Amino acid sequence: MAFENVKKNLEARGFAVSTFSTAAEAAAYLDRSIDGVSVGIGGSMTVREMGLHEKLAAHNEVHWHWTDGEEARVKAAHAAVYITSANGLAETGEVINIDGAGNRVAATLYGHRKVYFIIGKNKLAPTYDEALWRARNIAAPKNAQRMGKKTPCAVKGDRCYDCRSPERICRSLVVLWGPSVGGEVEIVLVDEDLGL
Ligand code: SF4
Numbered sequence: 180m181a182f183e184n185v186k187k188n189l190e191a192r193g194f195a196v197s198t199f200s201t202a203a204e205a206a207a208y209l210d211r212s213i214d215g216v217s218v219g220i221g222g223s224m225t226v227r228e229m230g231l232h233e234k235l236a237a238h239n240e241v242h243w244h245w246t247d248g249e250e251a252r253v254k255a256a257h258a259a260v261y262i263t264s265a266n267g268l269a270e271t272g273e274v275i276n277i278d279g280a281g282n283r284v285a286a287t288l289y290g291h292r293k294v295y296f297i298i299g300k301n302k303l304a305p306t307y308d309e310a311l312w313r314a315r316n317i318a319a320p321k322n323a324q325r326m327g328k329k330t331p332c333a334v335k336g337d338r339c340y341d342c343r344s345p346e347r348i349c350r351s352l353v354v355l356w357g358p359s360v361g362g363e364v365e366i367v368l369v370d371e372d373l374g375l
Contacts, residue, residue, distance in 0.1 A: 188272035219255025221263035221283030225374035266318035267310035299373025
């Protein structure tokens with residue numbers, strides 16, 4: 180596993196870090212760690228691919244707008260625990276997310292007892308600039324394509340065109356240099372490709 184460097188850099192910034200060889204191992208760890216609490220989940224292909232919602236919902240109160248309808252966004256915002264992924268992670272430790280509705284990025288900044296980011300190895304880039312490039316030119320266009328948006332990037336999913344489309348999904352950019360003051364954030368690194 181090639182996470183030694185990023186783990187060291189994340190921990191130096193105040194993040195807790197756990198590492199796993201497979202998504203199944205990471206899902207089992209989260210299933211053990213999160214029990215009997217309210218859980219909010221952001222829009223995340225990573226979470227979907229891991230089948231995490233189903234696992235956690237068996238013994239937690241889980242709110243996810245992808246499975247429970249739009250009103251789950253509000254309930255997720257008030258949950259004790261919040262789970263999401265990232266669009267890019269720099270080897271130097273910056274965690275990058277772009278959002279449309281803003282619920283996901285807002286939740287990573289404030290309001291929860293603990294926030295977990297589950298990040299597959301495909302999200303990792305050597306520098307902050309390269310991680311930001313990845314978030315803008317790989318994750319966002321592929322997400323726009325997945326959602327069938329009428330944006331120039333969705334045609335081929337090839338790159339960002341910095342569009343002014345009414346259907347632009349990139350409305351905000353949040354970079355965590357570290358956990359917010361008083362916040363607890365754990366980065367769960369998985370040595371497999373996960374999400375977009
Ligand atoms: S800004 Fe527009 S073109 Fe660029 S990734 Fe977002 S939706 Fe696509």
